[in-house]
Amino acid sequence: MASLTETRADTTGIVADEPPGVRRRAPYRTLAPARRSIAIVVLLLVWELLPRLSFVDATFLPPFSDVAVAWYDLLRSGELAEHTQASLVRSLAGFGLAIVVAIPLGLVIGWYRPVAELLNPVLELFRNTAALALLPVFVLILGLGETSKISIILYACTWPILLNTINGVKTVDPLLIKSARSMGLGALRLFQKVILPASVPAIFTGIRLAGAYSILVLVAAEMVGAKAGLGYLINHSQFNFAVPDMYAGIVTISVLGLLFNQLLLRLEGRFSTWRL
Amino acid sequence: MIRIEGVGKVFDVRGESFTALQDIDLEIRTGEFLAVVGPSGCGKSTLLDLLGGLSEPTSGRILLDGVPVTGPGLDRGVVFQQYALFPWRTAVANVEFGLEGKNLSKRERRERARHHLSLVGLSGFEDRYPHELSGGMRQRVAIARSLAFDPDVLLMDEPYAALDAQTRESLQDELLRIWERTGKTVVFITHGIEEAIYLGERVAVMTSRPGRIKHVVPVSLGRRTEGEVRAAPEFGRYRRELASLLRDEVERARIQELREVASVG
Ligand SMILES: Nc1ncnc2c1ncn2[C@@H]1O[C@H](COP(=O)(O)OP(=O)(O)OP(=O)(O)O)[C@@H](O)[C@H]1O
Ligand SMILES: [Mg+2]
Numbered sequence: 001m002a003s004l005t006e007t008r009a010d011t012t013g014i015v016a017d018e019p020p021g022v023r024r025r026a027p028y029r030t031l032a033p034a035r036r037s038i039a040i041v042v043l044l045l046v047w048e049l050l051p052r053l054s055f056v057d058a059t060f061l062p063p064f065s066d067v068a069v070a071w072y073d074l075l076r077s078g079e080l081a082e083h084t085q086a087s088l089v090r091s092l093a094g095f096g097l098a099i100v101v102a103i104p105l106g107l108v109i110g111w112y113r114p115v116a117e118l119l120n121p122v123l124e125l126f127r128n129t130a131a132l133a134l135l136p137v138f139v140l141i142l143g144l145g146e147t148s149k150i151s152i153i154l155y156a157c158t159w160p161i162l163l164n165t166i167n168g169v170k171t172v173d174p175l176l177i178k179s180a181r182s183m184g185l186g187a188l189r190l191f192q193k194v195i196l197p198a199s200v201p202a203i204f205t206g207i208r209l210a211g212a213y214s215i216l217v218l219v220a221a222e223m224v225g226a227k228a229g230l231g232y233l234i235n236h237s238q239f240n241f242a243v244p245d246m247y248a249g250i251v252t253i254s255v256l257g258l259l260f261n262q263l264l265l266r267l268e269g270r271f272s273t274w275r276l
Numbered sequence: 277m278i279r280i281e282g283v284g285k286v287f288d289v290r291g292e293s294f295t296a297l298q299d300i301d302l303e304i305r306t307g308e309f310l311a312v313v314g315p316s317g318c319g320k321s322t323l324l325d326l327l328g329g330l331s332e333p334t335s336g337r338i339l340l341d342g343v344p345v346t347g348p349g350l351d352r353g354v355v356f357q358q359y360a361l362f363p364w365r366t367a368v369a370n371v372e373f374g375l376e377g378k379n380l381s382k383r384e385r386r387e388r389a390r391h392h393l394s395l396v397g398l399s400g401f402e403d404r405y406p407h408e409l410s411g412g413m414r415q416r417v418a419i420a421r422s423l424a425f426d427p428d429v430l431l432m433d434e435p436y437a438a439l440d441a442q443t444r445e446s447l448q449d450e451l452l453r454i455w456e457r458t459g460k461t462v463v464f465i466t467h468g469i470e471e472a473i474y475l476g477e478r479v480a481v482m483t484s485r486p487g488r489i490k491h492v493v494p495v496s497l498g499r500r501t502e503g504e505v506r507a508a509p510e511f512g513r514y515r516r517e518l519a520s521l522l523r524d525e526v527e528r529a530r531i532q533e534l535r536e537v538a539s540v541g
Contacts, residue, residue: 179360183374274364274405
């Protein structure tokens with residue numbers, strides 16, 4: 001079962017960030033935001049200077065200030081809001097559906113050990129099939145509309161939540177189960193009072209990974225046959241050689257992903273204050 | 277009254293049967309404090325699991341007030357060696373856990389839990405999570421949890437093994453006070469001979485595996501909650517007696533283990 005455990009640290013390179021509740025020493029904590037912004041500022045400065053000093057062709061990598069201006073224009077014209085909204089709706093729909101589907105499913109599969117053993121090979125197979133490789137299949141079956149886009153996001157988000165939930169349920173400390181049983185708990189209340197709360201951190205790890213996937217897959221899905229969305233904006237701008245607009249779209253999507261992850265981290269921390 | 281009648285426990289370890297307990301016969305009076313000592317791996321925890329109804333004997337039976345034990349229940353409280361607190365619950369919520377199976381209002385539950393935490397000297401720590409408590413505090417929460425639902429029998433598995441001497445002594449005294457006040461039956465497993473003599477009215481010595489009761493030593497030390505007891509000459513006598521009983525078993529257990537390792541390797 002070691003292969004399942006990996007889901008926490010992820011296999012696609014999205015490594016789970018520092019665990020919530022890790023308490024840093026005070027001076028480090030107060031310095032951290034400043035230090036982080038220094039890195040960002042340097043990055044933006046490099047971005048600004050490289051094209052300006054003609055180290056790279058400004059046609060392909062316009063200076064950051066040009067991108068900022070393009071971004072601002074997109075914002076003012078309302079285009080950015082429209083694309084962002086279209087993207088968010090898809091992302092959140094797929095992500096939300098995945099939560100609704102995968103958590104109960106994972107709990108059931110994890111609880112009934114034989115079912116978990118039975119399904120494990122299939123789950124492993126699907127988990128290791130890149131969602132994007134299946135995009136053409138989704139488009140073939142579900143067409144180019146919203147359904148296929150939301151479905152592919154749902155699909156991609158399901159695996160981390162499902163596998164982490166299963167793993168969470170399976171790895172509940174047997175001693176805690178024994179302890180609860182010694183106090184006369186039957187199967188149902190054992191599940192409700194021990195298995196479920198004990199699995200919360202693992203489930204949240206899955207949710208957070210799924211949040212990242214929802215953005216990653218979104219962009220790719222929107223590059224195929226979409227009329228709106230940030231992925232569409234990026235693709236369309238590139239096609240029309242509106243390079244600053246393309247970068248504006250890219251920056252927006254990264255910031256969006258970052259904010260989403262931050263939000264989920266916050267939430268995770270709140271639900272697992274006890275873990276440490 | 278607990279009657280253990282010809283109890284044996286055989287585990288199935290990858291197809292081979294493995295006898296952990298054999299022919300255990302023992303009677304524990306209601307309200308008695310019984311200490312159990314024995315070499316590591318002789319089946320003490322296994323015996324406690326059987327008493328707790330957490331597993332079933334392969335032979336013989338266990339009667340609790342004349343009724344065979346068929347499963348766990350709130351008439352018995354188990355204190356596990358590794359605390360086994362629920363990390364997502366605060367101290368007071370952990371103590372409430374066992375009470376949730378009883379017909380009590382939320383307020384009554386909380387009150388009772390608080391009361392039992394104060395009983396083990398943890399007033400003011402009600403809202404701490406287990407990871408915010410020291411090892412000794414966690415153990416006390418576990419003890420409070422078992423006391424709170426008011427079981428007739430307390431089954432304790434080396435509860436103080438991981439504690440420093442100071443904490444251990446104060447918890448031993450607390451336990452004796454509680455026991456004297458409530459009249460519960462206590463089965464207390466320990467590795468410590470002195471602990472067994474200090475706490476137990478009788479000390480059962482188990483043989484090395486397969487575990488049997490080798491000898492039961494009655495202990496009478498007068499008023500036992502007093503600190504001087506340890507210095508009394510009888511204390512030393514009991515200690516020597518138990519030590520010699522145990523020494524052979526520990527030696528046998530060690531040889532047995534060596535032989536098993538050799539035959540596996
Ligand atoms: N579930 C199990 N399956 C197979 N063997 C077991 C199982 N539980 C215990 N045993 C074996 O039974 C023997 C007795 O174990 P037990 O835990 O009761 O010992 P113990 O006396 O409590 O030891 P210690 O003092 O080290 O805690 C050991 O040899 C152990 O390997
Ligand atoms: Mg043991």
